[in-house]
Amino acid sequence: RSMATAARKSLTIGLIPADGIGKEVIPAARTAIEALGSDIPNPKFIDLIAGFETFTRTGVALPEETVEVLKNDCDCALFGSVSSPSRKVVGYSSPIVALRKILDLYANIRPVVSVCILSLVHVDMIVVRENTECLYVKQEQQTFGEHGKEARATRLITERASTRIGKMAFELALARPRKHLTVIHKSNVLSVTDGLFRESVRAVQTKDSRFEAVTVAEQLVDSAVYRLFREPQIYDVMVAPNLYGDILSDAAAALVGSLGVVPSVNAGDTFVMGEPVHGSAPDIFGQGIANPVASIRSAALMLRHLGYTEAAHRIDNAVDSVLREGQLLTPDLGGTAKTQEVTDAIVKRI
Amino acid sequence: RSMATAARKSLTIGLIPADGIGKEVIPAARTAIEALGSDIPNPKFIDLIAGFETFTRTGVALPEETVEVLKNDCDCALFGSVSSPSRKVVGYSSPIVALRKILDLYANIRPVVSVCILSLVHVDMIVVRENTECLYVKQEQQTFGEHGKEARATRLITERASTRIGKMAFELALARPRKHLTVIHKSNVLSVTDGLFRESVRAVQTKDSRFEAVTVAEQLVDSAVYRLFREPQIYDVMVAPNLYGDILSDAAAALVGSLGVVPSVNAGDTFVMGEPVHGSAPDIFGQGIANPVASIRSAALMLRHLGYTEAAHRIDNAVDSVLREGQLLTPDLGGTAKTQEVTDAIVKRI
Ligand SMILES: CC(C)[C@H](C(=O)O)[C@@H](O)C(=O)O
Numbered sequence: 142r143s144m145a146t147a148a149r150k151s152l153t154i155g156l157i158p159a160d161g162i163g164k165e166v167i168p169a170a171r172t173a174i175e176a177l178g179s180d181i182p183n184p185k186f187i188d189l190i191a192g193f194e195t196f197t198r199t200g201v202a203l204p205e206e207t208v209e210v211l212k213n214d215c216d217c218a219l220f221g222s223v224s225s226p227s228r229k230v231v232g233y234s235s236p237i238v239a240l241r242k243i244l245d246l247y248a249n250i251r252p253v254v255s256v257c258i259l260s261l262v263h264v265d266m267i268v269v270r271e272n273t274e275c276l277y278v279k280q281e282q283q284t285f286g287e288h289g290k291e292a293r294a295t296r297l298i299t300e301r302a303s304t305r306i307g308k309m310a311f312e313l314a315l316a317r318p319r320k321h322l323t324v325i326h327k328s329n330v331l332s333v334t335d336g337l338f339r340e341s342v343r344a345v346q347t348k349d350s351r352f353e354a355v356t357v358a359e360q361l362v363d364s365a366v367y368r369l370f371r372e373p374q375i376y377d378v379m380v381a382p383n384l385y386g387d388i389l390s391d392a393a394a395a396l397v398g399s400l401g402v403v404p405s406v407n408a409g410d411t412f413v414m415g416e417p418v419h420g421s422a423p424d425i426f427g428q429g430i431a432n433p434v435a436s437i438r439s440a441a442l443m444l445r446h447l448g449y450t451e452a453a454h455r456i457d458n459a460v461d462s463v464l465r466e467g468q469l470l471t472p473d474l475g476g477t478a479k480t481q482e483v484t485d486a487i488v489k490r491i
Numbered sequence: 492r493s494m495a496t497a498a499r500k501s502l503t504i505g506l507i508p509a510d511g512i513g514k515e516v517i518p519a520a521r522t523a524i525e526a527l528g529s530d531i532p533n534p535k536f537i538d539l540i541a542g543f544e545t546f547t548r549t550g551v552a553l554p555e556e557t558v559e560v561l562k563n564d565c566d567c568a569l570f571g572s573v574s575s576p577s578r579k580v581v582g583y584s585s586p587i588v589a590l591r592k593i594l595d596l597y598a599n600i601r602p603v604v605s606v607c608i609l610s611l612v613h614v615d616m617i618v619v620r621e622n623t624e625c626l627y628v629k630q631e632q633q634t635f636g637e638h639g640k641e642a643r644a645t646r647l648i649t650e651r652a653s654t655r656i657g658k659m660a661f662e663l664a665l666a667r668p669r670k671h672l673t674v675i676h677k678s679n680v681l682s683v684t685d686g687l688f689r690e691s692v693r694a695v696q697t698k699d700s701r702f703e704a705v706t707v708a709e710q711l712v713d714s715a716v717y718r719l720f721r722e723p724q725i726y727d728v729m730v731a732p733n734l735y736g737d738i739l740s741d742a743a744a745a746l747v748g749s750l751g752v753v754p755s756v757n758a759g760d761t762f763v764m765g766e767p768v769h770g771s772a773p774d775i776f777g778q779g780i781a782n783p784v785a786s787i788r789s790a791a792l793m794l795r796h797l798g799y800t801e802a803a804h805r806i807d808n809a810v811d812s813v814l815r816e817g818q819l820l821t822p823d824l825g826g827t828a829k830t831q832e833v834t835d836a837i838v839k840r841i
């Protein structure tokens with residue numbers, strides 16, 4: 142799936158490094174895009190702020206200006222990572238969850254592929270995660286009951302959101318050699334909400350004859366995580382409600398050696414935002430050793446989604462060749478290389 | 492934690508094999524208990540029905556009689572596994588989820604320990620799962636909105652349930668050499684519900700000075716699954732809300748080679764029910780090759796919880812020695828042995 146690019150004379154990319162190692166890896170992704178030269182028409186970058194540090198400084202985690210500039214001036218964006226406060230902080234709310242909703246980036250697409258030098262098992266899958274609802278609607282209340290505090294959260298699953306994420310997943314499966322889709326749910330417990338998710342996704346196939354070519358399986362989320370570890374090769378494309386997708390993509394990342402190599406895009410019908418799957422990693426921030434691969438791959442994924450197939454390909458090839466050579470690896474992959482060295486090596490190959 | 496046993500003159504155990512391989516492994520667990528001889532005073536077994544097959548036959552998944560007999564006549568019970576219908580079936584609802592609530596078995600205790608012959612990594616942890624609330628309250632509604640169907644589920648987290656599961660987890664951690672507890676949540680998104688879970692569990696420590704000896708860590712559920720695969724040795728006892736606990740215990744089981752060796756108890760203040768963590772495994776049901784270890788270990792765990800420490804010990808030792816010898820293993824562990832052969836070998840060593 143890609144958005145039309147024909148008419149585009151320039152490409153404006155919002156950069157939101159946010160917190161922690163986001164600040165080290167988003168610049169690396171920018172460098173990779175710049176290295177593409179004329180493959181991208183007139184790339185422009187706009188630096189934007191958000192995150193916990195922004196919150197501590199300004200009282201707002203996602204400034205309105207950031208949202209306005211993304212909406213009005215940017216064709217796409219790259220987001221780094223946010224730190225979560227270790228205690229509840231009044232007024233703070235995750236800017237990435239908010240951005241996904243505000244920009245209606247309803248699909249979180251996370252390809253997880255083995256890093257050849259590291260992998261015991263061959264993994265090549267895409268986790269397609271619904272990105273706007275489930276428990277992420279953040280409708281929560283606390284009351285006082287007979288036995289103390291009681292808190293309730295609403296889990297929302299709609300036919301509309303399940304159908305559109307289902308379509309995205311079928312399109313992605315159709316474009317792959319194996320054409321296999323696994324629908325993840327827990328409808329043995331959540332028969333209404335996950336029942337609706339499952340039915341809506343499956344209905345997508347019956348409404349478009351192109352999708353007949355896709356084989357469909359279903360799995361309960363607990364057993365999906367179990368099987369993911371035991372026989373990851375059974376998966377091709379997985380589609381899941383928001384929270385299960387969050388957990389499954391981290392689980393899949395563990396199989397390929399490091400979260401530091403797993404990219405994602407948050408995609409809507411009119412906007413796309415690349416985002417490494419890893420977090421802000423406060424333990425290694427500031428040492429210049431964060432793996433830039435996830436962010437650089439996220440840039441490629443974003444460009445592919447925008448229709449710049451050749452440009453995306455060049456970035457991915459460069460990354461793959463650096464990983465295959467295995468000489469320049471950051472510590473998460475067992476090496477001793479710095480963010481800058483890995484970035485330089487990739488840029489040289491672009 | 493164990494219930495007082497001093498006054499008990501006989502022990503009445505309800506047996507609910509339910510569906511699929513539950514019918515093959517619960518008899519194995521019974522045989523193991525019988526082999527204990529006078530270590531258990533006058534064991535009596537009462538066969539009870541529940542499950543999807545029961546539903547298909549009688550229209551009810553959990554007959555009232557089963558509940559009444561458990562409440563009035565049994566000291567404890569062993570539950571097998573239930574099959575989930577592959578499509579929504581009107582009127583069907585999981586009997587195990589219902590039993591946990593009706594009998595107020597608020598703690599699901601799942602020790603996951605490496606099987607020596609199979610393990611690449613050394614795993615020795617207990618997943619302590621809250622067993623009565625979270626999304627398992629099954630309060631769901633479907634409505635019709637502007638864009639089609641909308642379904643909502645309520646996720647309930649109470650101070651009371653979080654506190655009592657927290658206490659259970661601290662007690663278990665305190666009794667182990669490492670005395671380490673990891674609190675699992677996702678309060679970066681669910682600040683109110685998971686915030687309450689986290690606070691309630693942590694408050695347990697400040698209210699009982701014995702628990703000062705326990706070191707406490709926290710982890711977001713997605714990163715907990717990631718780290719579980721990468722560095723399982725960091726975990727000792729994990730405490731989690733219901734759904735995260737469900738997923739985490741399956742994930743942990745994958746690390747030790749098979750769900751077929753992972754036992755659990757559903758424990759309340761006045762009743763305890765052993766239950767293998769595996770499902771009904773329709774793919775292997777009827778072949779006599781289901782692994783009886785999870786059920787036999789669940790029986791031991793149940794007995795230990797009731798205060799029959801020596802009896803539990805004898806069962807566990809017998810299981811461990813059969814697994815260590817590695818001659819008689821069911822197919823899930825890479826062997827070719829039958830359920831009956833493994834059971835016989837264990838019983839001989841009891
Ligand atoms: C930071 C957090 C809110 C986020 C999520 O849960 O979606 C992260 O875990 C992710 O996977 O992008």
Ligand SMILES: CC(C)[C@H](C(=O)O)[C@@H](O)C(=O)O
Pocket residue numbers: 329330363573585587588737768
């Ligand atoms: C069968 C199902 C309802 C159950 C659960 O989700 O609790 C099972 O997965 C378990 O782990 O005991």
